Amino acid sequence: MFLQLKTRRLDLDAPKVMGIINVTPDSFSDGGRHQSVDAVVDHARCLVDAGAAILDVGGESTRPGAARVDEQAELDRVIPVIEALSSRFDVAVSVDTSKPAVMVAAGQAGAEMVNDVRALQVPGALDAVAKAGMAACLMHMQGEPQTMQAAPSYGRPIVDEIFDFLAQRLQRALAAGIALDRIALDPGIGFGKTLAHNLALLAATERFAALGRPLLLGVSRKSMFGQLLGLAVDARDPASAVTAALVVARGAHIIRSHEVAHTVHALTIASALRNAR
Ligand code: 7PM
Numbered sequence: 001m002f003l004q005l006k007t008r009r010l011d012l013d014a015p016k017v018m019g020i021i022n023v024t025p026d027s028f029s030d031g032g033r034h035q036s037v038d039a040v041v042d043h044a045r046c047l048v049d050a051g052a053a054i055l056d057v058g059g060e061s062t063r064p065g066a067a068r069v070d071e072q073a074e075l076d077r078v079i080p081v082i083e084a085l086s087s088r089f090d091v092a093v094s095v096d097t098s099k100p101a102v103m104v105a106a107g108q109a110g111a112e113m114v115n116d117v118r119a120l121q122v123p124g125a126l127d128a129v130a131k132a133g134m135a136a137c138l139m140h141m142q143g144e145p146q147t148m149q150a151a152p153s154y155g156r157p158i159v160d161e162i163f164d165f166l167a168q169r170l171q172r173a174l175a176a177g178i179a180l181d182r183i184a185l186d187p188g189i190g191f192g193k194t195l196a197h198n199l200a201l202l203a204a205t206e207r208f209a210a211l212g213r214p215l216l217l218g219v220s221r222k223s224m225f226g227q228l229l230g231l232a233v234d235a236r237d238p239a240s241a242v243t244a245a246l247v248v249a250r251g252a253h254i255i256r257s258h259e260v261a262h263t264v265h266a267l268t269i270a271s272a273l274r275n276a277r
Helices: 033-049 072-089 100-107 125-132 157-176 193-203 207-208 223-229 238-250 262-276
Strands: 003-004 010-012 016-022 054-058 092-097 113-116 137-141 183-186 216-218 255-258
Touching: 003 157, 016 033, 016 262, 033 054, 033 072, 054 072, 054 113, 072 092, 072 100, 092 100, 100 113, 100 125, 113 125, 125 157, 157 183, 157 193, 157 207, 183 216, 193 207, 193 223, 193 238, 223 238, 238 255, 238 262, 255 262
Parallel strands: 016 054, 016 255, 054 092, 092 113, 113 137, 137 183, 216 255
Antiparallel strands: 003 010
């Protein structure tokens, strides 16, 4: 299995880690933008040294209750960072956005993939990705970040609902001219889901893998570990790594993580056990 990025080909016979690079304003700990880009580059170097195969750059937090960010503000944040990362590191850069204009500019700045929590449903997004020749991760979200966790509910078993959604978005992307080998899929843990919903989705990883495309999963530091284990955000990395190993054992290919080193360890163990069968 592989994912064809804009120029690189990501070999997924071994699972890979997508390192998270947040460039939302609260992540800029110090003053001016120049310092901030340098700070982001230093952080990215740690993730690359720890084994990240992709760096996912996001300028708009999609956390529950997060405020929307306007297009120019998002461009101003992510484009300088994408230019800095793609020129310094020999790893793929992904842009975490739903805005077509940000996708296009990110591709021109060196991003090879779009990670879209709205599965390219914004008008213009499908064409933007097709024309840019970028890869895309199509993720399921119910509703919008501002309200999605208020009372998540589904009229049918959630695994069936999301399986059908991902299959439908895959078909739409192909119809728009995005090549099959450039498309990854993601059930969207935490995006309009209760704990029970998230556990059902993680337990059904094999079913989503059966869609035949690289399966990307993000559980890193998510509230499900608060609900299940009573852990604060800064204490959730071990549980996140354990979960990464469990879903890779069930067929996941790419794990999105804040803490790359131990996620790499988890994936290496899961992969070694799978290969020892
Ligand atoms: C709720 C909790 C919403 C945490 C968002 C988050 C994913 C992503 C994020 C994911 C893909 C956060 C995340 N999560 N992209 N972006 N899959 N493809 O860490 O699971 O804030 S944001």
